[in-house]
Amino acid sequence: MQSPLQSLDIAIGAVGALPQPGLLPAGVPPASDAEVAQAMLALRKGATLRLLGDDVLLWPGLPSLVGKARAAGAAHVTVQTTALPLLRPGVAAAVKAMGVSGLLVPLFGADAEGHDHLVGRPGAFAATLRGLRAARAADLRLEIFAVALRPTMRSLDALVARALPLPIDALHVVVPGPGSDAPPAWLPHPALAAPFVVRAMTLAVAARRRVTVRGVPPCLLGEMGALACELAPAPPAIDADSALLAAAIARQFMTQAVDACGDCRWHACCPGVSVRQVERFGATGIVARKDAPPRGGLAAPRRPRLDSRVAIADVSLESRS
Ligand code: SF4
Numbered sequence: 001m002q003s004p005l006q007s008l009d010i011a012i013g014a015v016g017a018l019p020q021p022g023l024l025p026a027g028v029p030p031a032s033d034a035e036v037a038q039a040m041l042a043l044r045k046g047a048t049l050r051l052l053g054d055d056v057l058l059w060p061g062l063p064s065l066v067g068k069a070r071a072a073g074a075a076h077v078t079v080q081t082t083a084l085p086l087l088r089p090g091v092a093a094a095v096k097a098m099g100v101s102g103l104l105v106p107l108f109g110a111d112a113e114g115h116d117h118l119v120g121r122p123g124a125f126a127a128t129l130r131g132l133r134a135a136r137a138a139d140l141r142l143e144i145f146a147v148a149l150r151p152t153m154r155s156l157d158a159l160v161a162r163a164l165p166l167p168i169d170a171l172h173v174v175v176p177g178p179g180s181d182a183p184p185a186w187l188p189h190p191a192l193a194a195p196f197v198v199r200a201m202t203l204a205v206a207a208r209r210r211v212t213v214r215g216v217p218p219c220l221l222g223e224m225g226a227l228a229c230e231l232a233p234a235p236p237a238i239d240a241d242s243a244l245l246a247a248a249i250a251r252q253f254m255t256q257a258v259d260a261c262g263d264c265r266w267h268a269c270c271p272g273v274s275v276r277q278v279e280r281f282g283a284t285g286i287v288a289r290k291d292a293p294p295r296g297g298l299a300a301p302r303r304p305r306l307d308s309r310v311a312i313a314d315v316s317l318e319s320r321s
Contacts, residue, residue: 006044006046006047006048007047007048007049007050008039008042008043008047008048008049008050009050009052010031010035010036010039010049010050010051010052011024011030011031011052011053012030012031012036012051012052012053012056012059012061012065015053015054015055015058016053016054016055016058016081016082016084017055017058017082017084018054018055018082018084018119018121018124019119019120019121020054020082020106020119020181021108021118021119021147021149021176021180021181021182021183021186022147022149022174022176022180022181022182022186022187023106023145023147023174023176023180024052024053024054024180024181030053036065040065040068040069040072041072043069043072043073043074044073045073045075046073046074046075047072047073047074047075047076048074048075048076048077048078049069049074049076049077049078050077050078050079050080050104051065051077051078051079051080052080052104053080054080054082055080055081055082055084055085056079056080056081057079057081057085057086057091057095058081058085062079062098062100063098066079066098066099066100067098067099069099070099075101076101076102077099077100077101077102078100078101078102078103078104078141078143079095079100079102079103079104080103080104080105080106080145081103081104081105081131082105082106082124082128082131083103083105083127083128083130083131083132083134083135084124084127084128084131085131086131086132086134086135086138087127087130087131087134091134092134092135092137092138092140093138095135095138095140096138096139096140100140101140101141102140102141102142102143102169103135103140103141103142103143104143104144104145104172105128105131105132105135105142105143105144105145106144106145106147106174107125107128107144107145107146107147107159107162107163108147108149108152109125109151109152109155109159110152110155110156110158110159110161110162111125111155111158111162112124112125112126114151114152114155115128115152117151118147118149118151118152118186132166133166136166136167141169142166142167142168142169143168143169143170143171143172144160144163144168144170144171144172145172145174146159146160146163146171146172146173146174146200147174147176148173148174148175148176148188148193148196148197148215149176149182149186149187149188150185150186150187150188151186153175153188153192153193153196154196156173156196156197156199156200157196157199157200157203159200160200160203160204161203164203164204164207164209168209169209169210170209170210170211170212171200171201171204171209171210171211171212172211172212172213172214173197173200173201173211173212173213173214173215173216174214174215175188175190175193175197175213175214175215175216176215177190177215177274177276177277177280178274178276178277178279178280179274179276187280189281189284190215190216190217190220190277190281190285191220191281191284191285193215193216194216194220194221194222194285197213197216197221197224198221198222198223198224201213201221201224201227201228202224205224205227210231211227211228211231212228212231213228215274215277216228217270217273217286218266218269218270218289219264219266219270219285219286219287219288219289220285220286225266226294227294229266229269229270229293229294230269230294258273258275258278258283258286259283260278260283260286260287260288261273261286261288262288263288264288264289265288265289265290265291265292265293266289266293266294268293269293269294273286
């Protein structure tokens with residue numbers, strides 16, 4: 001018997017009409033039906049399930065999968081979307097009635113100029129905000145992916161300030177790296193993005209929102225590094241009864257050590273550093289921590305390294321090389 005899972009992310013390959021530059025790694029195969037079925041069997045009562053993809057609200061299999069997840073005991077089902085499908089009257093309420101509890105929506109800039117440029121669609125920013133407000137009116141929880149790309153990363157704090165009053169429940173800062181589907185010229189050096197990430201995190205923390213960071217390791221985040229480390233999810237305990245699912249879960253928590261990490265004491269709670277990022281940008285700013293890791297990091301076991309076919313997507317997927 002595999003151990004029950006408290007939280008799970010599944011990439012389901014739902015392609016939307018709007019490009020999502022850098023948000024998910026390019027070429028990651030979605031979960032197969034068999035993998036999704038295994039995931040449902042592994043869910044613990046009260047678990048949180050996140051369904052990731054360009055626009056999962058457009059995926060025809062959503063009502064059936066949400067129903068299965070709820071029947072399996074999932075307490076929260078969060079779905080990634082552009083929020084544009086919510087512009088049609090009644091859709092937000094129907095999504096809520098289906099059993100979806102919250103949405104994960106990316107913002108690529110603090111205003112129309114930046115966001116619309118990066119997704120290549122005039123009017124997309126204003127439409128996304130209207131969709132987000134429709135979601136709130138239907139009592140759906142909101143989590144935002146704040147995507148830091150070179151053209152817009154300097155206004156990351158303005159993006160967060162704009163999102164907070166919606167209101168949002170959580171902020172996930174994403175700094176895409178090599179291997180993502182963003183144009184290479186848009187990819188920021190993690191050490192250059194770090195000060196903007198710290199400012200965005202500081203705003204969200206001051207507003208008492210949950211914050212996660214992907215793409216910048218804790219040693220680059222100054223005082224916020226301890227928070228990023230402490231909030232990094234611990235890998236779930238799972239018996240390898242289901243090799244496929246175990247591999248996919250391990251993939252979520254894959255940490256790549258690079259030479260600069262040395263004997264860093266924070267390794268166990270570091271969400272990962274991308275080998276391809278280091279190959280491209282060097283290891284600037286990555287310095288092994290000699291001080292004791294934050295509380296959560298002390299308890300977390302060293303994460304497994306596995307190069308599996310990816311069904312479940314989260315941090316560091318760009319590091320498969
Ligand atoms: S393990 Fe490496 S990347 Fe992570 S905090 Fe330590 S030095 Fe930084």
